[in-house]
Amino acid sequence: MVKVTGLTKRFGRMTAVADVSFTAYPGEVFGLLGENGAGKTTTLRMLATLLAPDEGTAVINGRELRTEPEAVRQQLGVVFEGGVYDRLTTRENLMYFGRLYGIATSDLGARVEELLRRFEMMEYAGRRAGRLSKGMRQKVVLARALVHNPPVLILDEPTSGLDVTARRLVHSFITEAKEQGKTVILSSHNMGEVESLCHRAAVIHRGQIAAEGTLEELRAQGGSLEDIFVRLVGDES
């Protein structure tokens, strides 16, 4: 479970995230909807302990963000926009992160082989990641986030820039994680994605939560998720 209370982050005079609170439960995908620059990534970076919040905190699977950052990181599988180690092979990429997550050497080999099989990456397990296609690389990123089998996943726009096939793969990855009882926090600016994957969602706008609830509750405000979204943030354009 992830319980976020009053998270606030300022960069100089600009408040990027203001008093954000929400709770995400095991076995659910919690959506964080918002336009680019709304504060989604900053919020997730705070949850991942990359940025220190100015106010507020979060408890992630029983670990407190500010006082136990290293324990919090152990609970998390994180996918941010970003790459893999091009000069390492697919297998080496996973082995490296397995070691960083402190997986015992005796278990690591088997764990990595299991992930390689599950993500159908055996074929290019020994190939350097720099020579992989974008979809293949994203598979490595996802497998990497799962190497220590974390109870909580934080996914920051995991499908951006991917083609249809790769996007489907990410979606099935998310569904599978949910079915395994993991807590998944997914940020996206894609309504369709949130509608098809999430049980509950929060709309974040200018660093603040503009609406939060189950998709039904949100829809009850009238129209499709997109209509609501446009109504909430629409004054921008």
Added chain:
Amino acid sequence: MNWNTAWTVFKTDLVTTLRDRRTWITMIVVPLLLVPALLVLAPSTLESQIQQIEQSLPRVAVLRAESGPRLVQFLEREKKVQIVSAQRPTEALMNGDVDVVLEIPSGFDGAILTGQKAVVTVIYDASSQRSQMSQARTEQALQEFSQEIVAERLAEYGLEPDVLNPLDTRPHNIAAQEKVGASFLAMIMPMMLGVWGALGGMYAAIDAVAGEKERGTLEALLVTPPSRISIVFGKYLTVVLTSLVAAAVALLGMYVAFLIKPEAVAGADASQHLRFSLPLAHTGLILLVVLALSGFFSAIELMLSAFARSFKEAQTYLSPLSILVVLPGLATQFANPERVTSLVYYVPLVNALFSFKAILLGSIDWGNLAATLLSSAVYIGLALRLTTRIFYKESVIFRA
């Protein structure tokens, strides 16, 4: 600080660094080949030009040869110069057709015979190396003529020419042959070791942080449980090791250059006797000082790399370091490590340069060496602290 993590990061960074062609070029190829190439080839081409000039006789045109037939005869007989005829000697000199023009004044022979002093003008072109060298050789030939006349004049008084040389000098060098060679080595080696020891890991440092930022892997690395100190330390070890290898390879490059052409490395006088024999203990001490030097610079390089947003930006930040290293390297080239104030052994980089020198000369002052190593340890500690602190600064690490 978790040593396991540092070791994991170190091993992986080393692998990724070694799998990059650019590392091999900066760590192995350049120090191994560039240094010997500069030492062997650059002087060789100059030397071969000089040899070419030396092998041929200076071409001398004589103005008013009829005034000094005896001198002309002497020059032709001794074959130290080649007398050539030229229609317009000065013009020929300017065109490079002759090397020197000799102007004999009228009444020259008469003056010689009557025991007077005569003046011969040696016209040359200072803008031509060939003419300049020929001028010196022509004057030497004229000096020999002058001595012949002196001997004749003394004989008239029944005296031996040696009466004019009451004193003879005999140089006797007491420096051990190794030391003569070493002094030459001590002039060029510290700079080589300084450059590669300080900057050999530059590329690895850029790749390890700015490179990871650019490729988007740094964020993924920093969300893993280990503390940033452990991660930084692992990266730091990679940079230090790369510098050490580059310095060791530069040392090897010097050895190769010495095998190919001893006089290029050790100087013409010493090379006949010199074996390139640094005692093993001294090599160990040199590597220890390289370690102290690269330990400091690696931390600085990592810090600058962390500041940069991209690989390119990091290169911009780090390249001025080369000037920072080369300038003191040049400035201390001729300084004697035994004659400088002990304070220099507390100045980063300069202490290493002087220590290299002292070790190569075999005149190690243990106090100064200890000052170098201990002060370096303090500087390394400070630099590493600062570098780790940078890694905790959000505004630096997530600079977009």
